[in-house]
Amino acid sequence: MRSSRRLLSLATALAVAAGTIVGPPAHAAAVTITNGTQFTDTSGNAVHAHGGGVLKVGAYYYWFGENRHPNNTFRAVSVYRSTDLRNWEFRNDVLTQSSAAELQSANIERPKVIYNAGTGRYVMWMHKENGTNYSEARAAVASSATVDGTYTYHGSFRPLGHMSRDITLYNDGGTAYMISAADENYDLHIYRLSSDYLTVAGLVGNFWNDAHREAPALFKRGSTYFMLTSGATGWSPNQARYATASSISGPWTGWTNVGDSTTFRSQPAFVLPIQGTTTTSYLYMGDRWAGASGGPVNDSQYVWLPITFPSSTSMSLSWAPSITVDTATGTVTANSPTYHRVTNRNSGRVMDVVSNSTADNAEVKQYGWNGGGNQRWEFQDAGGGYFRLVNQNSGKCLDVASGSTADGANIIQYTCGTGTNQQWQWAAIGGYHQLRARHSGKCLDVVNAGTGDGADIQQYTCGSGANQQWSRTAV
Template sequence: MRTRSRLLALATALVVTSGLVVVSVARDGEPAQAAPVTITNGIQFTDVGGSPLHAHGGGVLKVGGYYYWFGENRHPNNTFRAVSVYRSVDLRNWEFRNDVLTQASATELQVANIERPKVIYNASTGRFVMWMHKENGTNYNEARAAVASSTTVDGNYTYHGSFRPLGHMSRDITLYDDNGTGYLISAADENYDLHIYRLSADYLTVSGLVGNFWNDAHREAPALFKRGSTYFMLTSGATGWNPNQARYATASSISGPWTGWTDVGDATTFRSQPTFVLPIQGTTTTSYLYLGDRWAGAWGGPVNDSQYVWLPITFPSSTSMSLNWAPSITVDTQTGTVTANTPAYHRIANRNSGRVMDVVSNSTANNAEVKQYGWNGGGNQRWEFQDAGGGYFRIVNLNSGKCLDVASGSTADGANIIQYTCGSGPNQQWQWAAIGDHHQLRARHSGKCLDVVNAGTGDGADIQQYACHGGTHQQWSRTAT
């Protein structure tokens, strides 16, 4: 009887809901229930050990009470290092589990590019199956799909090789499990076409082409999900590292007919590219979470410096979706609710002059000067403090969406203060350090303070960084606007 109970406690059963694979485990293996958490957007996530979390271009699979996040982990030259996997119960606190696929997994992976790994579970074989985009590490001429599998979700995956599905080029991909039928969606023919393939019964190869529904559409980064009776195909344009307008199509069947494309989000999808849509099924509701990458290549950085943008998807109707910016979200995986948090903006006033930080001439351009001016209520004088971790903030201008930046990452006294596209550099990270009733703004990379040049009190006085000394022209206050 004890042996039988033990076996039952270890048994697993597969449940498939709206494309989210949930492998339910018995009570002995379940984690504690998750409390609501806040996730900050536009930053590099870290794992519970404090290390940067590298799951770029990835996807999430729920197994029992855990969410498993697979993604790209690259070398500084952007070549393949590993597919890394992390797990979490609340979607914020991620535990590193394993590099499930590495350069040592196969000869052809020793020098390669592996992108957009996605994993689904095959109930008939009991294996977790990973598909990904594979290149040779030198150029993008291979355009192949690659396959690996494992008997455990976070164990070492066996590499089964790479190929062109039915002879077609294959770049950005995603997977979808539709009640036991597997599908591969792949950007084909130099990204001009988007193919839907049906997978074989074991999910390890392609059995047929369902259709090429968007010939010459030039779409990539597909993310497929189902809500109710409607399938949504979310994609980006093909503009390299640079973000662009996301668009989606819908259908009542994967085999079509599919609609044309509809814009969603803003013109740059909040400076991100789709990677996955995660249904979060809870006791109260099921929410749909957009997972996007803010690629570091857009500002010349390596892939592992990329940031994450996670936003709740809303649905004006059963066949339409909407995506709006939020600097942070609150996620409750227990109830299934995801809430967008309204950004708070501040005017930042200098103690010596009473004037506020201002982006000159309402500019939205990189390198625009930041000076002090009298308060006029403009968006160029309103700033959002975004948590950058470690007690530091990125300070983002409402008008431009750009960050307060020490020009060229200089550590010198007198270095100019500008606005610049937000990245992960410590020259865009600031400590709000108390000094009496006011605060200093200390740059993370230099330790120097935000300073009004020559303690000027007039409009247009320049702002620089300078060694901290406690003068009132280095002291600031912030007031919510």
């Protein structure tokens, strides 16, 4: 018995040294995660893990990703940990500008980390550029003895002489692979890594010559490998496509569309298997890049959706405004949106997108309730106590035109983005609520307290008028 205890203590000590046991066991409950938002950590700060990946170590999921300066150059690779995938604790900036001379002015993108059981080290691969343009197209490598410790930078290079941009890693039972967008993003290469995972041992293949794909995410379900990618359209979102194979070395199928034409305005970053007591679910993790509307990377939002599988060799992705995740059981559930009619206290009429328009800049006015989708609004959590109001008919957001802060600024619908002129506080006042624009602090207001159909809606300095007071009813 004493020998057994000694062996158990030794095994535990070795596991701690290897980083495979981190902290006390944690029991996660089911949580709800809202899509199209900026996540915040347990200290209330924005989570900057853009283009990132997740590694589970012990009871914790570790999320690594890009943390950039306002000019989009490299600040750090930051890491957060969580047991439930919603409550993220900031752990460390594991790689920073001071980690190496060539990182002083650089772009570091899409960091991914895997564990090497043979060396006992965590190995990170990234896409590295010079911070000025995208002429370097290099892969970079760093490693650490602990998952969230300081990573030693080992340098950057072009794998086997090939350009290397968006990357991902995959550990296939101890044999590791790096997948890289190569040759100006026209090719997609699969490389086998060396036994220490620090360099490339060989090219497995270029299976999609001239496909012009990037943002690869590789995962395996059953006996099928899935390669999920996006098109190469800069910050602008596009149609995700996937290919499948029964072996990483191929043969691989051609590309199949998944999701909608913009992948719900996101780009793949990673696919996370969530293995629990009941099932294993596969979570699509995407970035809704702020760069698509001219914002800095650190204003980007996250889109996480459950992947479903119509067959063993096909996948499907559908939109959900929020998901419920239970890491204990392994279940991920898409939640259906709830729509509301938003009624003005003064007139009894509702907020309406004129003529059922689905176009940007369409006018928002008040009309009598008719049940149409152009009068139904989803309140999406935008963080910080604010909401985006998304129209059911168009999928566009309630917006203060041109981001104006002036009294009388027009209210329209516009493609949803990260602007605070699309974020509204639902503030209680005398049994009703005001809708206060985050960027201006002004209130949603029916012009001249009109009570008729077609009365215009504007923003105006908040007061006590009933024409600034609203109620919402689920429909």
